[in-house]
Amino acid sequence: MKAIVCMQYGPPEVLQLQEVEKPVPKDNEVLIKVFATAVNSGDCRLRRADPWAVRLFFGFTKPRYAILGGVFSGEIEAIGKNVSSYKVADQVFGSTGMSFGAYAAYKCLPEDGALSLKPKNISHEQAATIPFGGTTALHFLKKANIKPEQKVLIYGASGAVGSAAVQLAKHFGADVTAVCSTSNIELIKSLGADKVIDYKKEDFTSNGETYDVIFETVNKLSFANSIKSLKREGILILGATGLFGMLKGLWSKIASNRKVISGLISEKAEDIVFLKELIEKGYYKAVVDRSYPFEQMVEAHRYVEKGHKKGNVAISLI
Ligand SMILES: NC(=O)c1ccc[n+]([C@@H]2O[C@H](COP(=O)([O-])OP(=O)(O)OC[C@H]3O[C@@H](n4cnc5c(N)ncnc54)[C@H](OP(=O)(O)O)[C@@H]3O)[C@@H](O)[C@H]2O)c1
Structure with missing residues (x-):
């Protein structure tokens, strides 16, 4: 599958488009075909190890998880044998949490992870910008x-x-x-x-x-x-x-x-569901400044790290 890989900390140019092995869902996991992701301020800080203390948590000499990306919207392509809350072809969105890996064509997550059915009234690009x-x-x-x-x-x-x-x-x-x-x-x-x-x-x-x-x-x-x-x-x-x-x-x-x-937040399924319901009732909008094709991830990172985006920057994989 295609993925944006980050093998070292550094400027946007360290991000490279590569072919990597497609993941296989465990018994309690869903395999999501990612249609859209987003570049968030946190992705840029992780990529460049800023502040330096990032290295203590995410890898001392290089990122422990080579595929960055914390949010996604897409479709369930396969499910593990114990999964009961989702079925193949469900449209879902959410956050990968600290496992990252959303800058890729596929991502596996536990069925009780921070995901939900996607709001019906918005696109995948819009949905991917909601969780962060x-x-x-x-x-x-x-x-x-x-x-x-x-x-x-x-x-x-x-x-x-x-x-x-x-x-x-x-x-x-x-x-x-x-x-x-x-x-x-x-x-x-x-x-x-x-x-x-x-x-x-x-x-x-x-x-x-x-x-x-x-x-x-x-x-x-x-x-x-x-x-x-x-x-x-x-x-x-x-x-x-x-x-x-x-x-x-x-x-x-x-x-x-x-x-x-203050402090670090951890994304929860109940919060993703709450946001989905607000969006479907018309009480919450996706704010998307720009959208880039997957192949232009480096340009998207350059733009986001300037610190002046309006809302969010989406990335399309389709
Ligand atoms: N605690 C947690 O777990 C957690 C989770 C997620 C994010 N965060 C943190 O939350 C912070 C914000 O993230 P974000 O993604 O929302 O940032 P962001 O989208 O990159 O912020 C960009 C916005 O900041 C505005 N801005 C820049 N300088 C400003 C100033 N001096 N005064 C007022 N507005 C200014 C810009 O508007 P103008 O260009 O018009 O000024 C721009 O619209 C980051 O530090 C991120 O690491 C924390």
Whole structure:
């Protein structure tokens, strides 16, 4: 089968299209023919081992899993003999979790992995872009126990996590203020934000407004600035991933005696199902900036790592 293989850490050019062996499902697994995947910010950080501590978890000298890619949408081609929740030809989407491997024509996953039937009303390319930002935003907003009428500020609203957080916070009934740059204002309004602040023109931390929840999705704000606009009992979510994000969260919590939520998320089937249902009811949209053919994975990585994508970047295998 065709796959994009990453045999060393480095720039986008380390990604190479190769023929590799097609996987065979175990008794409890489904074999998914991948129709689409996506390039997420996390894929770029893993590819270039940034921060360096990535090597401690994913391989010291080279990536332990040569095939990257954490999200997919496709069709079940075969099932193991103990699989009962899915059948051949089911259209599914989801996340591969820490086994990666979605930059390939086929991927095996346990039937109880983070997957679900695909929403019927969107394409495979759109579906593949849902799990990364969607499950991350859902995890943190649920942890913050977000409630109707609460004032919630989403910082970095135009990224994968931010555009998901705006939609989910609105769905949970919050009054949502989104912070993004000028060129993304119309997009973010279309996702339902009640108010949009252009960070290029206005510093939200000095306008006197305070919030019940501030969700910092892009790790660009200083902690001191973030809590200036947080209500005394408010919750600060630091969505940035990794060891440093967790340490920053822990330090911030201790130093300020404020409620700070951070840490790594793990994708769950129930969250994928939740997102599927929201999409089918019309309450949640896929935000796709660009789509690239599989053969242009290097170009897709170059674009994503610039850090200015609007929502998500999809990759088509068909
Ligand atoms: N905790 C976890 O387990 C977990 C899981 C997934 C992701 N994450 C982390 O979440 C973070 C966000 O990921 P992502 O995929 O959503 O990022 P992304 O899509 O790559 O973010 C790109 C967006 O960030 C905006 N941006 C850039 N600089 C900004 C600034 N100074 N102020 C406000 N917005 C700015 C850009 O808009 P403009 O170009 O218009 O500024 C662009 O739309 C990453 O650090 C990722 O590692 C954590």
